[in-house]
Amino acid sequence: MCSISSVLLPEENRINHTADLFGIQFPLKLEPTIFDTASMATEYNGGYWEFYALSNGGFYMAPSIETRFHLSCPNGNDVELSADALGIVCCLYAYSLLSFERISGFSEACAEHFHLLRGFMLEHDEAGAMLRAID
Numbered sequence: 001m002c003s004i005s006s007v008l009l010p011e012e013n014r015i016n017h018t019a020d021l022f023g024i025q026f027p028l029k030l031e032p033t034i035f036d037t038a039s040m041a042t043e044y045n046g047g048y049w050e051f052y053a054l055s056n057g058g059f060y061m062a063p064s065i066e067t068r069f070h071l072s073c074p075n076g077n078d079v080e081l082s083a084d085a086l087g088i089v090c091c092l093y094a095y096s097l098l099s100f101e102r103i104s105g106f107s108e109a110c111a112e113h114f115h116l117l118r119g120f121m122l123e124h125d126e127a128g129a130m131l132r133a134i135d
Contacts, residue, residue, distance in 0.1 A: 004058075004120040009051040017051065021059055021113070025098075025106040033094040034061060034087075041069035041086055049087065058116030062087020077132045085126040089133045091117055096134075 009017055018026040038044045049061045063083040071079050071089070081089065095114035101107050121130050 004123055005055045006052040006060075006120065007055075009053055014051045017053060018059070022106060022109055025103060029098060029101070029103075029106070030094055030110070031061075033098060034090045037090040037093045038063070038086065040071045040073060040090075041081075042072070043067060043069050044086070054116060054120050056116050056119060058113055058120060060088050060091040060117050060120075071133055073133045075133075075135060077135070079129040079133045081126055081129055081133070085124065085130050088117060088121050088124065089130050092121065092130075092134050 018031075022030055034049075035046075044063070048064045050064045051059070051061045053059060063086060065083050067083060069081050069083065069086045071077075071081060071086070073079065092114060095110045095117065099107050099111035099114060101110075121127055124130065
């Protein structure tokens, strides 16, 4: 089994990369949903997020901060996550939610990206806590 890797996207590539993956729905639907989902973390109060491309074609974004976040998840679980893991969880929630929208092409892209990111998440050091957050 090959390991899935992530690469930090340079600032100048962010818009084109997300447009190629999600089109106009990235700034209109996906990004705001990810930010809204971050409200599960009591310590989260906004800030700059980094964008990551995955070697399997996936994508995620995460807050650019060195802190731990406590999440009170809708499923009743409480977990503590790094900023990177928080971003992964927020993206997984957003992908799942938006995969049920009836926006041709975008809904399917969200479903696909959920599975691509979940594959990466399963190899992450914080996979157990993230699984508790999304289960």
